Amino acid sequence: MKKLSTTLLSATLACALSAPSFAADYTFKFQSSDPAGDKNFQVQKEWVNRVKEMTGGRVEIDLLPVGSIFKHTETLDGIKMGILDGQITATEFFSGKDPAFGLIGNTVGAWSNTSQLLQYINYGGGYELMNELYAPYGVKFIGGSTTGVESLVSRVPLNGVEDLKGLKLRAPEGLVQRVFAAAGAAPVNLPGSEVFTGLSKGVIDAADYTVFSTNQKAGMNDIAAHPVQPGFHSLPLIDISMNKKKWDKLPADLQTILTVSVRDFAQDMTTQLRIADQAAVKAAQADPNITIHDWSAEERKKFRAIARTQWEEFAKSSKNAQKVYDSITSYLEQNGLL
Known part of the structure; x- marks a missing residue:
């Protein structure tokens, strides 16, 4: 019986070792x-x-x-x-x-x-x-x-386009910076890794960074207690x-x-x-030191109108960019979003 059991075990192991592995196609x-x-x-x-x-x-x-x-x-x-x-x-x-x-x-x-x-x-x-x-x-x-529409973190109250004028704002290079500059802000080149320090030391007043929950988790809203949420830009x-x-x-x-x-x-x-x-918004609302700013539809429309002027300029950069501009603006207009 013992010899039979050993034989069966050996056969089982042999089969397992020789069995094909079902790799992905x-x-x-x-x-x-x-x-x-x-x-x-x-x-x-x-x-x-x-x-x-x-x-x-x-x-x-x-x-x-x-x-x-x-x-x-x-x-x-x-x-x-x-x-x-x-x-x-x-x-x-x-x-x-x-x-x-x-x-x-x-x-x-x-x-x-x-x-x-x-x-x-x-x-x-x-x-x-x-x-x-x-x-x-x-x-x-x-x-x-x-x-998601990215939140804007800010050390100062931002209730509309007028409040962007002169604002030292961290924003990525390219279209984002151009739009904010056209709205009157003073864009600053700053790596994402330096946003927290820049805000805490007053090097910048606000930052285009990421979504509200990530900002909240990183403590951004603690040092820049006037976030704009829902966002209106990126x-x-x-x-x-x-x-x-x-x-x-x-x-x-x-x-x-x-x-x-x-x-x-x-x-x-x-x-x-x-x-x-x-x-994250609930947690921020429960903090008396944080004030969330929600822009009105009118202010969002003003910002979009400014942004559109920069889309037009950006579209001149290449034939493909012009195709993108024509496609997106056509879609927005057809759906009543402009």
């Missing part, structure tokens, strides 16, 4: 523009896991945090070179390659909420335009998401895209699954961040 390496510790990256990892489940293990994506192989502004090159297979990134990071990416990636002042941007991308021509812009780089735009396009040749080799069913999964990712990302923002 398609494995891809993607790089994110977010660090591993950010909530954004956590939501992206959840998307990666869902893709594996939805495809029955046929597709596996290895998602790397920002800077793992390429700088956040260079992942497009990484895909073109074949070192990366895809990316989850803010489209505006590629404005140095073509101003069109900056304009569609963050049309400052255009969108009042996440649904407006996503409707444009999915149903208003944005999806087709992004694929046209990415074509020269051999990249397929699978779909878009966003985070709403970045977050895109998931990959090597076009590798996309074309995928069976139609997997292409469909990936496309639909990105729409779900957008819903997941915007919802989770909105929930986090709502909780």
Whole structure:
């Protein structure tokens, strides 16, 4: 009996060792523009896991945090070179390659909420335009998401456009700075890592940084106790895209699954961040030292009118930028948003 048991055990082990490992049919390496510790990256990892489940293990994506192989502004090159297979990134990071990416990636002042941007991308021509812009780089735009309309952190009360005049405001270079400058502010170049120190020491009066919940968690609202929420300016396009040749080799069913999964990712990302923002706003409202400023529809309209003048100027930077301008303004006008 003992000899038989040993024989059976040996046979079982032999079978286990010789059994084929069911590797994915398609494995891809993607790089994110977010660090591993950010909530954004956590939501992206959840998307990666869902893709594996939805495809029955046929597709596996290895998602790397920002800077793992390429700088956040260079992942497009990484895909073109074949070192990366895809990316989850803010489209505006590629404005140095073509101003069109900056304009569609963050049309400052255009969108009042996440649904407006996503409707444009999915149903208003944005999806087709992004694929046209990415074509020269051999990249397929699978779909878009966003985070949320970014809050503005401020040491001084901001109740409308008039209050922006002379404001020492940290803002990213490019279209964001141009719009705020046109509104009368004095934009300051300052890395994101120095925003907290800049505010605490009075080097800047306010900052275009990120969404309310992230600002609150970082203690920004404690040292700049006059946040503007909901925001009225930045709403970045977050895109998931990959090597076009590798996309074309995928069976139609997997292409469909990936496309639909990105729409779900957008819903997941915007919802989770909105929930986090709502909780953070409640916490801030309970703090007597923090005053939240919510701009009226009239003031938001004034800012958008100023922003539009800068969109027009930015559109002159390239033929593609003009295409983006025409597409977005046409959509906004048709939907009564201008």
